[in-house]
Structures are given as structure tokens and as C-alpha cells.
Amino acid sequence: MQTYFNGLADHLTSQLQGEEVYTCSFYGEDSDFVRFNQGQVRQAGSVVQRAIGVDLILGQRHAGGSVTLSGDGAEDKGRLTKLVGRLREKLPHLPEDPHLLYATDVQSSERHGENKLPAADDSLGQIRSAAGDKDLVGIYAAGALGSGFANSLGQRNWYDTWSYNFDWSFYHQADKAVKTAYAGMDWDEAAFLRKVELASKQLEALKREPVTISPDGYRVYLAPAAVYDMVGMLSWGGFGLKAHKTRQTPLLKLLSGDAALADSLTIRENTVEGVAPNFQGSGFIRPDAVTLLDGGKLADCLVSPRSAKEFGVPTNGASAGESPESIDVSAGDVPTEEAITRLDKGVYVGNVHYLNYSDRSACRTTGMTRFATFWVEDGEIRAPLNVMRFDETMYRVLGENLVGLTAEREMILDSNTYFGRSTNSGRMPGALVEDFTFTL
Amino acid sequence: MIDDLEKRFREIAPDVDYCSLRYQEESGESVTVRQNILQPVGDHSDAGAMITVAHAGGLGYAATSDLTTSGLAEAARRAKAWAERSAGQAVADFSKLPHSDAQGEYETVVERPWTTTSLEDRIGLVRASAEQLKSDDRIVDWYARVGFTDGESLYVNNHGARIHQRFHYVVPVMAATANQGAETQTRTLGGYGNGRQGGLEILDQIGFQTEASRLASEAIELLSAPDCPEGTLDVVLAPDQMILQIHESVGHAIELDRILGDERNYAGTSFVTLDMFGNYRYGSDLLNITFDPTVASQMASYGFDDEGTAAKKEYIIKDGILLKPLGGATSQGRAGIAGVANARACSWNRPPIDRMANLNLEPGTSTMEDMIGAVENGVFMATNCSWSIDDSRNKFQFGCEYGRRIENGELKGLVRKNNYRGVSATFWRSLKMVGTPDTLEVMGTPNCGKGEPNQMVRVGHATPACLFENVEVFGGA
Helix, strand or coil: CHHHHHHHHHHHHHHCCCCCEEEEEEEEEEEEEEEEECCEEEEEEEEEEEEEEEEEEECCEEEEEEEEECCCHHHHHHHHHHHHHHHHHHHHHCCCCCCCCCCCCCCCEEECCCCCCCCHHHHHHHHHHHHCCCEEEEEEEEEEEEEEEEECCCCEEEEEEEEEEEEEEEEEECCEEEEEEEEECCCCHHHHHHHHHHHHHHHHHHCCCCECCCCEEEEEEECHHHHHHHHHHHCCCCCEHHHHHCCCCCCHHHHCCCCCCCCCCCEEECHHHCCCCCECCCCCECCCCEEEEECCEECCCECCHHHHHHHCCCCCCCCCCCCCCEEEECCCCECHHHHHHHHCCEEEEEEEEEEEEEEHHHCEEEEEEEEEEEEEECCEEEEEECCCEEEEEHHHHHHHCEEEEEEEEEEEECCCCCCCCCCCEEEEEEEEEEEEEECC | CHHHHHHHHHHHCCCCCEEEEEEEEEEEEEEEEECCEECCCEEEEEEEEEEEEEECCEEEEEEECCCCHHHHHHHHHHHHHHHHHHCCCECCCCCCCCCCCCEEEEECCCCCCHHHCCHHHHHHHHHHHHHHHCCCCCEEEEEEEEEEEEEEEEEEECCCCEEEEEEEEEEEEEEEEEEECCEEEEEECCCCCECEECCCHHHHHCCCCCCHHHHHHHHHHHHCCCECCCEEEEEEECHHHHHHHHHHHHHHHHEHHHHCCCCCCCCCCCCCCHHHCCCCECCCCCCCEEECCCCCCCCCCCCECCCCCECCCEEEEECCEECCCECCHHHHHHHCCCCCCCEECCCCCCCCEECCCEEEECCCCECHHHHHHCCCEEEEEEEEEEEEECCCCCEEEEEEEEEEEEECCEEEEEEECEEEEEEHHHHHHHEEEEECHHHCEEEEEEEEEECCCCEEEEEEEEECCEEEEEEEEECCC
């Protein structure tokens, strides 16, 4: 895929006229998707897709466009020729863009993965065998991903990986289920079976009579998957410079000094330990890490090239949305194996669902418990809990009511497949929280 | 192109129980002016095809953007291999499910195509609205955007079906954000719910050129407004909130694939079960919900779904009783229950699943004055800004940008941070009044997410304003 992309980049260079410059971003995947329901195959297939986005620049004017590629070099060079022609026609009709910024220091890079994926029949066979007579539902997504950047200044960046993400649930009945995932680059049957065994044990606990609790404040343990979703919600405007400067960040009260987060909370965009490419669409290279929250205090923001120009600061290679892609929450000192003991009495929240802000300025967030969520007493899981709605400000959850974070963290590989397979990830601890408000 | 593709498909279609080609192409432009500065103009073009094969009971698909004969042949080979691999371990015998032999065409009615104007004119149009949003120093961010998309699709199979459709979408968005100290308030033009099919005439119909100053003023007024009161009150919901209420607590709940369990690992399950259809009281007698892909300018109107089933208007809930699920031909065959033509894919690279399309609440007989007049103590809420619901589509909580107190049958002062929560299974039974057609708005959004692999599709909702009684409402932190 890299050779093919470089050929397209060279072709784009050959199409330029006069002082024109281009930047381009490429995405390609050869993916298998197998969807399961009740341990059977619901939909199985493969997707081969390649697309490129090109920005044609002349001074401070620029015109951007994207086009799907066929994968055939000759055909695709023709498509790019047409695209460049169309963009060139637009240029005189567009005003100068005061916020245009693209990389001019050439920093080429390559990061290659290795194809260690099992044959589809092998992984499918293992999954079906592991499911046995259980009600397994979920998706196996696997294959090659390629991502590239090029510009007419000679910069070439390339990233490819062969990865799998089997994201699945074992269901007991109705909404009582255990959700887990087995994701990575090197499929290991023994490791997969350990995941299956752990999920099977939790499934047994879900077969007990569920309990319903009254809306109130409860001590809770948020498992790493739940913390990932909560921090993901916080990432919706929480760490981007534009959201801060335009006062739309949910961390507005932290910014203005009217609220605080826990001293033990440090959050970083940890690119070097994530699985996402370290370059972005305008050609800037991301630093190994950007500290977003340091000991509960706001540190650096994610700064896209446009924000850098708009607000007069250097970019740190953030994408246009200025959200973390390799988010990392610092570990604490609560041994994970003691988390339920230390919870003592309360709710073990395995997963949360459908979060949104109920008061954005106050960073108040609502959402639901989901999947393996249990009532705990005397430090032991007693019964599955019927789903509950929570509505809490993050200044309480990750601030005054945060009892502690676990010492061990989980690496969570995002299973999102909108438009393409995600390379986002999170390194997350679990969190013990006091007086967590359930409302419905 | 369409004829060539059909010819290539006939050449490469393998000898199997079922084989189809679904071609989908989209191209368009997005013009955004933020803080009076033109943002990079989006120009996108996307085309590809999916070959689907059912054979020996298995089902497989392969999507490709290589539309040559050899490219399609390779996709057919891969699709057949997946069908063979899944045979004997699939959720249904896909060879035995009914397959479409329909033929037909559909095209959006467009009065004023966006392509008949110049790029400068389109930029000027968006800029004019955006500039009106900056009415005060407290407006700290503002933008206006219009996205135009033209689409074309072809569905052919080895059972004689041939369906050719053309779509033209317009998605206008506008927002003004005001700030004072530690408080920020945003007003939008109907959230992200003003998408429709058509041309530039849509912008006139939704007030794209006339509503900017009102939105900016309201954002500023909200900064100093009191919070929404807390208590069990009556609420009048405007159409730009009703669309979320319908979408989340009716639409998703009655999707047949959710009921069959396909979505349990991602989007969720449903509190609705197959035995409820035909007898379950979903809401009060005033609740009438239709699946209607025939509304001319609505976002998800079409002639046929992506499995080749002809689409028509059908009652889903009538006089409060749940009648039919939202399930396409495949789901209907699996469940043994009648549904509607709603098997849809977001693009050529994703397989069809059950989606909402246009799901509308039929108008009633109460004027807005009737509804406000009937409330002794309540809140009028408009424009969704927050949405959350459990995975069974029962316990929900929504928030609205704009609210007004209603006291003794009269609209009173502005309130902010307007939230309410409830349970779908009982909420719709508290529907007390349904607005007349003059309160109805035809709305739609391009952003409904669901499916594994994930898919984002366009959905439409047309609804009048409605009055609900005894709702749990509350304000901010």
C-alpha cells in the first residue's frame, strides 16, 4: 500500500503548476468483518477501501477535496488529475485563509506493522468453539490499515498495521451481559481463551437474581472500560485549545478556578505508547506525549494547526477536532485485586453507556450503567444490578469524591468502525468513587 | 456508468442462490463560515459497490471501490467465499429468505439545485447568515454551515431486480455561543436537525437567512436566565426536541434487528419484544406514529430500501397501540413478522441493517395556544442539546437549549439548562395534546449511529409540538 501511495504522491507533485503546493492524507484498509448473534454468524464480509484528501495551496488560498480510490495506480492517478483540476478552478474564487497552516519543515517517517493475523477460518473457528452454546454477540474486525501523509515539499509519512479487534458480549438474558474485547496485532489462542474464561465466570454471577436500587448517592467502583468512556466524554471539548479559548470547554469552571479535580489525576495524550499514527493531516508530527491535566490542574491543550494560527501559539500536531487519540490516565495506588474489597458496599460498574452533558458549563454528565454491573456488599459481588441512570459533575467523580485509582491499568483499543477502523486507544485505571449520584 | 455497472454485474455474477450489486455514489460540498472567516470548503466524492451472495444458507458480502469487471469479479469471489464459510453457522438460512424482483426509480424533487449557483454565491449566502450571529461582544463563537450532497444508487440482483435512485440533500447548521464568566450558552437553528432533501429552497423554508439574530439574542439572554425549575411538571416540547424524543424512545426501540438481538453488543437491545406487536399500548390514544418514506422533502425519503423492497407509508403505532416493527425483508424473514422497507446501508462499504428512515408523529387537533393554555405549571422546551437513553431504550434523559416557564396557561420568562427524564414505556402514555399541522416541522439529521461495523445514516422525523403531563424536569448543577 505504501508504494502505491508514494506513487500517487509523486503524481500529485507532477500535477502542480507555478507556486502551487499540496498536502494530502491517505487512508486505506483491507478489513474482514464478521458479526455474531446468539453464537451464530449474522453478517460476514470484507471491505477494501482507499481514499485520499488533497489540499491544493497557492499562497494563503487553498481548496481541499477528497476522492475514493480504486486501488489501481493508473486509474487513481487519473482521478487525482481530475481532482487537482477541479480544485485549481476553485482557487481564484476563494478568499485568503488567515488560519491556513501546514508543515514546511520536512519530517518524513515510516512505521510498519507485521502481518501476524490468523486466517479468517482459524479465528472464526476459535470464536465459534469458545462460544459453545453461549449467547455470544459482537463483531470480529481484522485486517490491514494504512495511513499516509505527503506534500510537495517532499515530506512522506507512512503508517501501517495489521490488527484485530474482537469486541463481544456473553448474554445471560434481556440486558444482562458481560462485555469484553480481545484486540491486538498477534492473535494468541491461549490469551483469547483466558478472556473467554474470565467472561464466563462473570456471566455466572449475572445469573443471580438482579437487584434494583433507589436513586441516591452510592460508593462505586468504575472499571477501566467505564473510566475510558467517562474520560472520552470529557475529551469532547475538554482538552482542545479552541474549546478553551471560546469558553465552550466542559472544564470551564476548572479554567476559571471555580472548581477542582483530584491531585492524583494526570491525563496525557500519550502518542508514543498508543497505536495511532504520530502525524496528522497537515503534516505536523506529534510529540511523544502532551500533558493535558497535571495533578488535577490544566496543563497543555491539544492545538490543531488552525487553532495555532488563530490563537498565535505553536501547534502540537492535534487533529482538527483537538480530541485525544491515545489518552492515558495515570495509575493510582489501589491494587486492582483489592478494588472490590475496598468498595465494600456499593456498585461495581463494568461499563457505562450513552453519556452526554446535562450541564456542560458545570461538566455535569449523565449516562447509564450497562453490561456487567453488580451490587457489592461486604467486599463481595452479591447480584447483578438493574440498569441505573447517573447524573454527576466530573468535579465530584474525578475530584472531591475520588477515593483512588487502581495501580494497574488496562490498554483499551477502540473498536469504533465508523468510516474506517479506529486506531484510537486508552490506558485506563479503575476508579473508586464516593457518593456517586444515581437518579433513575 | 449505471448501465455499464449493470452489464458488468451480469457478466460476473456467480451461479448462486442470490447475488446482488449495490452501487452507491455521493459527491458534494460543505461551506462553513466561522467567526466571519471561510473555513476550508469541503469537496468530497465517494463511489463503490458491494456484492452480496447468499448460497447454501450462508451469507457473505464484499465491498470494493474497484468498479472494473475484474474488480467486481474479485468482490464476488470474496463474497461467495464468506457465504460458504458462514453456511451452516448463520443465524438464518439466507438462501430461503425472500429476494426482491422489484424494478423502479426514485429522485428527490429539487426546485433550485445548488449546482446552479456559483461557489461565490454559496459562500456569500452562508457568510451573510454567519455575520448576523455576531451581535454582541458576549458572542464568543459563531458559525453557519451548509452541506450539499448528491447521491446515486443502483441495486441489481440475479432475481430480476433493478432499482435506480438519485438523492439530493441539504444540511444547514447554525450556532451562536455566548459567554459571561463561568457560564456559556449556545443557541442553534434546530440543533443538527434541519437536514432535508431538496435544493436551495430548503434554506428559505427553515429561515436560514432570517433567524441568525434571534438565535444570537437568545444565547445572550440565556446567560442571565434562571435555571429550569425542578419538579414534576407539564412540558410542551417543540418539534426540534420532539424529533429526539421520537428517535430515541420510539424509533430505536422498535427496530427489529435490536429486538432480534443483533445490536446487543453495541447500540443495544430493546424493552420491546415480538409479542407486543398488535396489542401493546405504547402511548395515549393521541399517539400515531408512521413510517413514511414518501414525504417529498424529508431526509430519508426513498422509493426502495437497500434490499430492494418498495417503500410506502405505514402506521407503526395507531391510537397508541404498537402495530409493526421497523424491520426490513431479512429481519422480517428471521422474525416471521411483517415490517417495513427500512433495510439501509450508510454507504457502499457497509451492509444494510434495519434503520429508522422517516419516522413521523402524525399531527393532532390542538393549537399551540390550546397546549400552552392547558398548562397551569410547566415548561416549554425547544432545541435538543443533550440526549441519553439506556440500552433497552427505556430510561431516558434529554436537555434543551431553550425554555420558557408556563404559568396559569401563559408563556412566561426564559429558563436555561432545561432537562427532563422519564421511562419510554410510560412516558408516551402521558401524551396529553398533539399539535395541529401548523405546528409541524419536517426535520432530519445525517448522524444516526448504529451497527457493527458502525454506520452513520440519515434519518428524518416530522412532528408537531406536543404536551406531556407530569414529567420530571430539572435544571443545572
